[in-house]
Amino acid sequence: MKVAFYPGCVSKGACPELYVSAKAIAGPLGLQLEELTQAPCTGAGVLSEQNPELGDALNGLTLAMAEAEGADLMTICSTCQGVLSQHNHGLTNDKSRLDRANATIADQGFRYGGTTKVKHLLWMLFEDIGIDRVAAAIKRKLTGLKIAPFYGCYILRPVEALGLRERPERKTYLEKLIAMLGAEPVEYKGSTKCCGFPMATFNREKSLAMGGNHILEAKEKGADLLVTPCPLCHLNLDAQQPDAARVLKKEIDVPIFHLPQLLGLAFGMDPSELRLDHHVVSTKGALEKVELKV
């Protein structure tokens, strides 16, 4: 299945392990990734907040690029998913906004007709690729691991733009997937909460406390690791974890996996091929539980 692949800035910046692992699992899932190399950053909501029209134009351009590719746009980041969904929702429901965005991108040779579907890899697994195909690709059951899902705000809220009114099951895909891969999903309050990343530059200590508290709650409930479909959550939960532990004055030490890394492991791939050795918090302990080494 062909998809217009939108990897997002972070998978090509501070989380290269996400990009590498997403490319690695495309084959077993039968995904043909047509990467939108010329698509700009979504602005992560930060640009749209100060200049909504700029947000419409930049994201309208990306949506037009996917439309020209004739495929659904696939994200691997909850934040990209949220911002693109919100702009897509706005542009397709308000003709004056669409016309304005199109007027801005017209002389660049682009026009958005309003037909692109924006879908995170997590949604595609269930809605497009199909769970049968995912199940068929499993070569190594992750039995014995207790995994806490961590969604990231923008794949859950706001519900209208993300189509969660029509498809409430999107709120439970991670738990279902974890169980399908043979592991045990951990139920805890923090799974749908904020990692604190958006505040990281404004109020660092509170941001660290926010993320750290959720990991500690999952750990308390027995989690061996957290899995997230969002690299920004990953940065706050993994890269900042030592600092969060300092702020909360508690030992945390829980590894955070990207969604494609978890899939790749279940598909029988080598942990180093998925760059599980490129994390700030070591993944060693969790991998040993399924008799793997990094």
Added chain:
Amino acid sequence: MQFTIEVGRYDPEGHYADDAVEGQPFPAPWDHSPVRRYQTYTVDLPEHAVVLDALIAVREYQDQSLVVRCACRSAICGSCAMWVNGHAHLACKSKLQEFTKDGKTRVEAPASMPLIRDLVCDMTPFWEKHLAVKPWLQNKQPVPPPNQEYRVPNASMEELIQEVSCISCGACLMDCESFAVNPDFLGPQALAQAYRYAGDPRDAETKERLAEYSKPGGIWDCTHCYECVTQCPKGVAPLDQILKLRKMAVDAGFTNNAGTRHADAFAESVRESGRLNELTLMPKSVGFFNIVEQIKTLPSAFNLLRAGKLPPLIHKKIPGVNRIKTIFERVGGRFK
């Protein structure tokens, strides 16, 4: 139809029924909230019944000791906001059928507010925040009483209808993730009201308001998680109003804060390269001359470097970046 509700009970004197089960303590940051005991009741109600119907049925016919705060029963007065299955909702608007999970609905006072008894929390923090934003119209100096009412164009009030719909139930604050870790944060309800007055053409103190709201604890301390938008029973969408205030504040020149520096650095990076430059975003947001804060970010930069995750030192541009630059110029406004 039979419904089962599991009610979080709290009695400061410690009297509980024998069958009340001690619940799991709440996770941090709510771990200071008093431990409750959960009592299960089964009620027979029509299929369209709401959580409040069940609570009233229990109080009237099964257990007079249950304390619940409510008044209008029609989602107008805002007094029955509480946690239903762990999220803030109006009990009078939450249909039991929709909330029943594994055969029951869990109802309790939010752990995010001080607890008085059973389902009644102390709303003092909420009202303090509400008052702190001066939720009334202000004049520059005392003015003589007008000869007639102040007239405003309809269009300018249409902008504010959403904020006026607030019934002060507190559901947004109860589930606010920033408030959970930062009690000083003004919170979604107060800031949505702040916009309602700052955006009103009759108000003469807009600039003073924006200066006040830009301070720590104000608009830049929101974590942008959309919980308030999801939980508000009246469609006020507080986060949207906070974002409007941020724009108003920046447009009015209140730019000496990490929030504005972050947005400007973000825009510069996307305009010049089409992508986010993570390497320069943090130092630029913190402010290059803010040495103390700069040093605080060093350990995490070192951790990234050690894990081989530090973004490339030479930031790559996307192909066709001139197109992006042109779009920035064409749209104009801030970031051009």
